[in-house]
Amino acid sequence: MEGLPPGYRPNVGVCLINSDNQVFVASRLNVPGAWQMPQGGIEDGEEPISAAIRELREETGIASAELISEVPKWLTYDFPPTVKAKVNRLWGGEWHGQAQKWFLMRFTKDESEINIASGEAKPEFSEWKWVNPEEVIEQAVDYKRPTYEEVMRTFSPYLTESKAAKCRSTKW
Secondary structure, three states, rough: OOOOOOOOOEEEEEEOOOOOOEEEEEOOOOOOOOOOOOOOOOOOOOOHHHHHHHHHHHHHEEEEOOEEEOOOOOOEEEHHHHHHHHHHHOOOOOOEEEEEOOOOEEEOOOOOOOOOOOOOOOOEEEEEEEHHHHHHHOOOHHHHHHHHHHHHHHHHHHHOOHHHHHHHHOOO
16 A cells, blocks of 8 residues: 555544534443544555445444545554554554544435444444534544544545534433
8 A cells, every 4th residue: 555654554544424514433342431433454455445435334334425535645643552562462463553544424324324233343332423523533532633633634624614503402
């Protein structure tokens, strides 16, 4: 894969937005309170966009999404030492962190398609929600925050389009 930094596991991320330009995030089962956008490894011989579509489907059950844009370069983050030891044991490698290609996609169906509990892979998330771009950054784990800031900055022209906010609370 062209431009992939050495020592980083090839990975993709999906910034999925709804019709109100809110971003999909989910809370990890193994790290409660750690909210993230869908992401995952690129398999041997797989193109990054194919990996992004596959990971979105596996982690969320979502197949109805259209590609809007992508971050033009690989974004990297380093694992903290405790995470590095764990993932290198699981993945059988010696990775500094992950190099990610990020894609912006728009969800094109209703929320009944979202199924984090029985996607096509072992469930990774306990719950999901739609949030504003600022909240994506605020709720990310520390070591992913700079990458998320860059993703939101790159996709900001698509996220700031005027859309009427919809209240989903029964309190209002």
